[in-house]
Amino acid sequence: MNDDPQHVHNSPEPAEEEASEPPAKSGIELAREALAQAKADAVKRGTLPGQNGKRRSGGRVVRVREPGRGGDPKLFGAAINELMASRGWEQRAAVGGVFGNWAGIVGAELAEHTRPERFEEGELTVAADSTTWATQLRLLSSTLVRRLNEELGHGTVRRVKVVGPSSGPRRTGAWRVR
Incomplete structure (x- = not known):
């Protein structure tokens, strides 16, 4: 047993459990x-660990391209135009340009x-701040x-709808005098 006076051991030693x-x-x-x-899994897939997508192919290293990427670099404007065309955003972007200009x-x-307030299904809704300006815009609508x-391209806008200032709902029925 241990002769150290500071070592106190009251329970039996659990040598079997440990x-x-x-x-x-x-x-x-x-x-x-x-x-x-992870390295073992990468080797099974045929990739080189730590080489970001490079694959082994008969002793040579081949760069694996991500889907939808690759080719030569493009100018930013061309890349944005291609993205908008692929997503069908061209018309909305053009309409946004009209709103901005x-x-x-x-x-x-x-x-x-x-x-301009909104553009839906070929109809541009434009709000005027007075009935006079609403009338002026209606006269100019075909132009x-x-x-x-x-x-925007031929046939994009079929109609301009002009709304004047709103004065709240009108009462229907007979004339009223106050």
């Missing part, structure tokens, strides 16, 4: 095992008193449709 259970692994040991497993399309004076189709 021998049957393996000691708990440290975090570093677990990480090493996970890394070894409203003053350039209709003129500064008309743009001060009108604003505006032609001008917008020059910007």
Whole structure:
């Protein structure tokens, strides 16, 4: 037994229990095992561990391209145009450009008193800040449709709907005097 006076041991030694259970692994040991497993999986797939997608092929290294990528670099504008075409966003982007350049399309004076609100199924809704400006825009609507189709492509805008200022709901029925 131990002659050290500070060593106090009251319970019997569990030598049999400790021998049957393996000691708990440290975090570093677990990480090493996970890394070894990942490397083994990569080798089974035919990729080189740590080489970001390079594959072994008969002793030579071949770069594996990601789907939808590759080829020569493109100019930013061309890449954006290609993306918009592939996603069907061309018309929406063009309409957004019209909204952003409203003053350039209709003129500064008309743009001060009108604003495009929405574009749905070939119909552009434009709000005017007074009935006078709404009337003016209605008179110019055929010219505006032609001008917008020059910007956006033939047949994009079929109609311009002009809405004037709203004064709230009107009462129906007979005339009322206050």
